Amino acid sequence: MNRTGNxxxxxxxxxAAFRATLKRDLLISVKRRNDxxxxxxxxxxxxxxxxxxxxxESAMLRQIAAGVIWIAVLLASMLSMDSLYRSDYEDGSxxxxxxxxxxxxxLVFAKNIAHWLVSGLPVILVSPLLAYMLALPxxxxxxxxxxxxxxxxxxGMIGAIxxxxxxxxGSRGLILAVITVPMSVPVLIFGTLAVQNSxxxxxxxxxxxxxxxxxxxxASLAPVATAAALRISLN
Amino acid sequence: xxxISQDASPLLEVRALTCERGERLLFRDLEFSLDSGxxxxxxxxxxxxxxxxxxxxxxxxxxxxxxxxxxxxxxxERWDAFxxxxxYIGHRLAVNHxxxxxxxxxxxxxxxxPADDSGIREALAEMDLAGYxxxxxxxxxxxxxxxxxxxxxxxxxxxxxxxDEPFTTLDVDGVALLENLVARHxxxxxxxxxxxxxxxxxxxxxxxTLGVAR
Numbered sequence: 398m399n400r401t402g403n404x405x406x407x408x409x410x411x412x413a414a415f416r417a418t419l420k421r422d423l424l425i426s427v428k429r430r431n432d433x434x435x436x437x438x439x440x441x442x443x444x445x446x447x448x449x450x451x452x453x454e455s456a457m458l459r460q461i462a463a464g465v466i467w468i469a470v471l472l473a474s475m476l477s478m479d480s481l482y483r484s485d486y487e488d489g490s491x492x493x494x495x496x497x498x499x500x501x502x503x504l505v506f507a508k509n510i511a512h513w514l515v516s517g518l519p520v521i522l523v524s525p526l527l528a529y530m531l532a533l534p535x536x537x538x539x540x541x542x543x544x545x546x547x548x549x550x551x552x553g554m555i556g557a558i559x560x561x562x563x564x565x566x567g568s569r570g571l572i573l574a575v576i577t578v579p580m581s582v583p584v585l586i587f588g589t590l591a592v593q594n595s596x597x598x599x600x601x602x603x604x605x606x607x608x609x610x611x612x613x614x615x616a617s618l619a620p621v622a623t624a625a626a627l628r629i630s631l632n
Numbered sequence: 633x634x635x636i637s638q639d640a641s642p643l644l645e646v647r648a649l650t651c652e653r654g655e656r657l658l659f660r661d662l663e664f665s666l667d668s669g670x671x672x673x674x675x676x677x678x679x680x681x682x683x684x685x686x687x688x689x690x691x692x693x694x695x696x697x698x699x700x701x702x703x704x705x706x707x708x709e710r711w712d713a714f715x716x717x718x719x720y721i722g723h724r725l726a727v728n729h730x731x732x733x734x735x736x737x738x739x740x741x742x743x744x745x746p747a748d749d750s751g752i753r754e755a756l757a758e759m760d761l762a763g764y765x766x767x768x769x770x771x772x773x774x775x776x777x778x779x780x781x782x783x784x785x786x787x788x789x790x791x792x793x794x795x796d797e798p799f800t801t802l803d804v805d806g807v808a809l810l811e812n813l814v815a816r817h818x819x820x821x822x823x824x825x826x827x828x829x830x831x832x833x834x835x836x837x838x839x840x841t842l843g844v845a846r
Contacts, residue, residue, distance in 0.1 A: 410746065413742055413746060417738065417742035417743075418739065418743075420739075421728075421735065421739040424735060425728060428731070484728065484729075487724070488726060488727060488729070489723070489727075490740075492692060492720070492722055492726065493740055494743065495692060496691070496692070497715065498713075498715045631692055632692070
């Protein structure tokens with residue numbers, strides 16, 4: 398076989414491996430519903446405690462709405478991180494992933510996407526409902542959803558690096574949060590600023606563009622870092 | 633599509649391999665080579681470094697000194713080409729419990745070579761798992777799960793098999809089946825690196841015993 402034919406076939410195989418990994422992870426999540434439901438329920442519970450704990454007055458709530466939702470999203474994604482890679486590490490699938498002849502960062506990226514689809518997306522879909530409960534003014538809804546759409550994958554991919562670094566440790570508990578939270582703070586800041594800016598009548602586009610830039614950087618760099626961290630952890 | 637090396641250099645060659653785990657020296661200046669058609673059985677007591685050796689050769693463990701050669705080329709830069717020719721089955725079977733055997737194999741085959749569903753079903757039938765293709769793996773016994781993992785041997789085109797204790801939970805039929813597979817792979821020009829306490833009866837079987845130098 399000639400060289401070009403070979404590389405075209407390799408690309409096709411890499412694409413097939415990417416799709417197979419994405420499909421497998423989604424399938425596992427669907428079969429283990431708790432992994433999806435737990436962060437989702439946690440998110441709803443945390444947000445709904447705020448009107449009870451602070452004040453049911455909408456004047457008060459609308460000021461903290463964006464921040465509360467963003468913090469709850471961050472905590473929920475931290476919770477969902479715990480299950481990422483754990484069963485793959487325990488049953489040896491991670492070793493097979495490392496031994497694949499396809500690029501590891503590509504397969505890691507597939508796992509990132511699958512994880513976001515089952516843990517990030519449901520939370521985003523329900524966020525307008527909770528924003529309504531927290532009396533967020535209507536002009537903030539679109540910005541909130543957009544900022545979450547751009548921001549949650551970044552948090553997920555940063556978290557994946559931390560998970561990959563700690564996957565060999567028996568009980569990682571708080572370490573995960575200690576690594577992930579400081580790196581997620583910029584996302585939190587720009588996410589809430591975008592919403593507040595659009596509430597104040599300004600344009601949120603600048604902050605959303607910053608979130609978009611972070612997403613682009615995370616999508617191109619984080620899988621490579623995660624892949625390297627996995628190789629170290631499994632050594 | 634088992635490939636047979638045309639040149640004189642062996643498939644796999646290990647030179648001056650030294651590995652320490654913590655304070656303990658597992659092996660020093662270990663040398664061996666594996667040619668196509670050969671089966672090398674690694675022996676040694678518990679903790680003698682059999683699994684570590686397997687993981688080093690696979691490229692999963694890099695805390696060692698020494699050199700590895702694949703078809704005469706030093707490994708280190710071209711792991712990808714090596715991994716395309718390697719099938720590793722370790723202690724941990726890479727069988728996800730909530731997925732069915734079919735779903736498990738669909739994924740693990742895609743990591744290397746494309747395999748279609750009919751091929752996977754045939755392989756499972758050959759491993760005596762016909763009828764279990766669509767049952768979740770948690771409902772299978774340990775031996776059956778091992779068979780699911782070993783079905784990859786039938787679906788792979790890799791020249792080198794690295795099998796770490798593949799016999800542990802297999803029944804008598806399973807052991808015979810796997811022995812046949814190993815023998816067939818060697819006959820067809822493949823090479824097998826295997827750890828087991830089981831007595832293997834194979835032509836051209838070589839053994840390497842770890843832990844005697846201590």
